[in-house]
Amino acid sequence: MGVETERIRSLNEAPMREGAAYVLYWSQMNRRVDWNHGFAFASQLANEHGLPLLVYEGLTCTYPHANDRLHRFVLEAVPGTAAELKRARAGYFFYLRATRQHANDVLYRLAAKALCVVTDDYPVFIAATHNSSVPERIGVAYYAVDSSCVVPMSRHEKRAYGAYTIRPKIKRELPTWMKPLDPVTLRRPWNENLLPADLRELRTNVTPENIPGLVAGCEIDHKIPPSPSYTGGADVARRHLDIFLEKKLSRYAGESNQPSKHATSDLSPYLHFGQISSLQIALAVRDYAAEHKLMADDFLEELIVRRELAFNYARFVTDPGTLDNVPDWCKRTMAKHAGDPRPVTYTPEKLERAETYDELWNATQKELLIRGKIHGYYRMYWGKKVIEWSPTYAQALQVMIHLHDVYAIDGRDPNTYTNILWCFGLHDRPWGERPIFGQLRYMSLDGMKRKTDTSAYIREIAELERTGKDIYRI
Ligand SMILES: Cc1cc2nc3c(=O)[nH]c(=O)nc-3n(C[C@H](O)[C@H](O)[C@H](O)COP(=O)(O)OP(=O)(O)OC[C@H]3O[C@@H](n4cnc5c(N)ncnc54)[C@H](O)[C@@H]3O)c2cc1C
Numbered sequence: 001m002g003v004e005t006e007r008i009r010s011l012n013e014a015p016m017r018e019g020a021a022y023v024l025y026w027s028q029m030n031r032r033v034d035w036n037h038g039f040a041f042a043s044q045l046a047n048e049h050g051l052p053l054l055v056y057e058g059l060t061c062t063y064p065h066a067n068d069r070l071h072r073f074v075l076e077a078v079p080g081t082a083a084e085l086k087r088a089r090a091g092y093f094f095y096l097r098a099t100r101q102h103a104n105d106v107l108y109r110l111a112a113k114a115l116c117v118v119t120d121d122y123p124v125f126i127a128a129t130h131n132s133s134v135p136e137r138i139g140v141a142y143y144a145v146d147s148s149c150v151v152p153m154s155r156h157e158k159r160a161y162g163a164y165t166i167r168p169k170i171k172r173e174l175p176t177w178m179k180p181l182d183p184v185t186l187r188r189p190w191n192e193n194l195l196p197a198d199l200r201e202l203r204t205n206v207t208p209e210n211i212p213g214l215v216a217g218c219e220i221d222h223k224i225p226p227s228p229s230y231t232g233g234a235d236v237a238r239r240h241l242d243i244f245l246e247k248k249l250s251r252y253a254g255e256s257n258q259p260s261k262h263a264t265s266d267l268s269p270y271l272h273f274g275q276i277s278s279l280q281i282a283l284a285v286r287d288y289a290a291e292h293k294l295m296a297d298d299f300l301e302e303l304i305v306r307r308e309l310a311f312n313y314a315r316f317v318t319d320p321g322t323l324d325n326v327p328d329w330c331k332r333t334m335a336k337h338a339g340d341p342r343p344v345t346y347t348p349e350k351l352e353r354a355e356t357y358d359e360l361w362n363a364t365q366k367e368l369l370i371r372g373k374i375h376g377y378y379r380m381y382w383g384k385k386v387i388e389w390s391p392t393y394a395q396a397l398q399v400m401i402h403l404h405d406v407y408a409i410d411g412r413d414p415n416t417y418t419n420i421l422w423c424f425g426l427h428d429r430p431w432g433e434r435p436i437f438g439q440l441r442y443m444s445l446d447g448m449k450r451k452t453d454t455s456a457y458i459r460e461i462a463e464l465e466r467t468g469k470d471i472y473r474i
Pocket of ligand 1: 256264265266267268269271272302303304306307308310374375376377379380381383404408410411412413415416417419420422423
């Protein structure tokens with residue numbers, strides 16, 4: 001069976017090119033070969049038209065907040081992708097635009113010989129911008145394919161108010177969509193001679209050995225070092241999944257809110273850069289749980305309901321990172337408490353440097369600075385405290401988005417904006433009135449100490465900071 005039409009959007013009226021040399025798949029967000037509906041759809045088109053398939057993947061120095069951490073994570077996946085595409089008989093054109101002087105029109109030049117362009121449907125950040133501007137200029141048919149969600153985003157006609165409104169719909173739809181994606185065998189193998197010589201020399205050869213040198217040669221922010229915890233790559237993502245199944249799934253329901261227990265999957269960086277598919281994870285978890293008589297509901301709630309609520313939110317708003325999008329009760333309560341005294345405030349710089357009086361909060365911020373991700377439970381506490389310590393709600397929002405943009409490997413994601421806005425009441429409900437927060441949910445240090453082993457976590461992060469090594473790296 002082919003890729004479902006519900007996953008495919010045609011984004012322009014341009015025709016398929018007559019006499020084309022290949023089909024072009026532009027891998028913007030789903031930087032993987034397996035379980036990729038965009039790649040599969042492009043392969044289908046290639047077979048239907050008797051053409052080979054070329055995959056284009058780019059990484060540019062102009063990527064917003066481009067830095068060593070993000071570049072390293074993306075580049076580490078490239079040799080694996082190259083090997084998989086070779087096995088699949090597709091061509092691969094990886095282009096690292098190291099400086100602003102380097103060519104900025106590679107996609108257009110590749111598209112000039114393509115039957116059509118197939119790319120990833122993604123509701124935020126750079127891919128959303130590309131998908132709204134490129135189709136009009138590209139001159140051939142342009143399709144965006146949703147391989148981000150288990151239940152395609154198009155199955156939701158409107159913005160959901162909260163998890164409780166989207167959950168029943170997702171549950172109803174799941175039996176239709178929880179099924180493996182059949183790989184498509186390409187009939188016409190790729191032939192390098194199809195690439196014009198001037199383009200061939202622009203291609204970047206990436207090997208595990210040359211990655212540090214490539215990163216060093218890019219005009220990007222070199223102050224943010226690579227993560228000592230997360231190595232990029234579809235194979236590493238798959239290892240995280242295997243470890244999750246074998247060692248963590250059985251503990252997830254009981255310990256996922258205990259950061260020092262490391263019972264969560266750590267898959268969010270890989271999901272963000274599309275190095276693994278949520279459908280693949282969901283099926284693997286469901287099947288493993290059935291075979292070993294484990295409960296997977298709590299994990300699947302996060303992976304499918306919560307994550308797809310975030311994609312739903314992002315798809316239906318114009319700017320996902322603004323307080324205009326929170327419900328009216330949040331706006332009213334913030335307006336009422338905007339002038340409340342803030343007994344303690346910190347500048348964005350102090351927050352960034354993890355210089356507050358709160359040892360736990362400082363540890364969470366250091367986890368972001370060093371690992372590039374904060375444990376989910378403490379991430380809520382992290383966000384709530386930024387609200388408490390900022391002079392205005394707007395500044396708190398800006399600080400949180402900025403810190404995610406720069407440091408979080410899983411940042412710049414529908415989950416980033418949705419969860420940061422959750423701290424301001426999005427997808428939540430009113431709670432008891434209190435200063436600064438009004439009816440927004442509040443989280444306290446005492447609560448964290450009662451419910452979690454804060455000392456173990458603080459020790460772990462101190463050790464990470466001292467040694468620069470993460471014993472949890474896989
Ligand atoms: C202030 C704040 C900011 C956040 N920023 C991000 C972000 O930038 N990127 C990001 O992916 N997540 C973000 N989250 C959500 C959550 O913290 C992370 O998804 C989770 O910690 C990732 O770790 P994991 O992969 O080990 O999660 P697991 O518990 O193993 O969950 C598996 C997957 O389910 C999804 N998931 C888990 N929790 C949530 C949630 N609350 N909402 C939506 N999806 C969820 C993620 O894709 C995650 O990888 C944020 C949460 C808060 C409170």
